[in-house]
Amino acid sequence: EAQVTQNPRYLITVTGKKLTVTCSQNMNHEYMSWYRQDPGLGLRQIYYSMNVEVTDKGDVPEGYKVSRKEKRNFPLILESPSPNQTSLYFCASSPQGAAYNEQFFGPGTRLTVL
């Protein structure tokens, strides 16, 4: 089944404790992206990747890191989480970054930073 998977689905952590949210897709997509969703703000892009070893900042990259060492995986790293990073996070992928490409979304990760 073609899908984007994220782990964990739910995470409660404390300020400053490094964490990684994994994202994996099995569709051989080149483009992958991370979003955060906050009430009243919609989805905002954190980072995206056009292909292996090619990543770039979205609109809200502060406090996050990403890497793309393999085509299928695009982990999101929070080196020192803070309460303002409490949010719902989505990973998404698409065949390329073309304007006509629909994105396929993972199920979301709900992160709470205390």
Place this chain on the structure above:
Amino acid sequence: AQKITQTQPGMFVQEKEAVTLDCTYDTSDPSYGLFWYKQPSSGEMIFLIYQGSYDQQNATEGRYSLNFQKARKSANLVISASQLGDSAMYFCAMREEGYQKVTFGTGTKLQVIP
């Protein structure tokens, strides 16, 4: 400047009636794609419909149609014959060909009344 604007935070519609969700956008890129996604209370993001900037006809997918008015830079989603299962958040999004980021609106919460 906001690239995607959804001015209706919440809407109500009677079951079996049609409803229009508004979306306006701003871009100078001649090549772009406009997307609508549905997010039910369970949280997943579901792709509904796509409209390309060069498409001559409005997109349709079952009960969903996109009222694309290029000169007005609007891409409104029309849901015909609303069903209770249509109650959800709806997001408009844009991908620009020469700009690899993806921009989402703040969403509209639609509630279908029996």
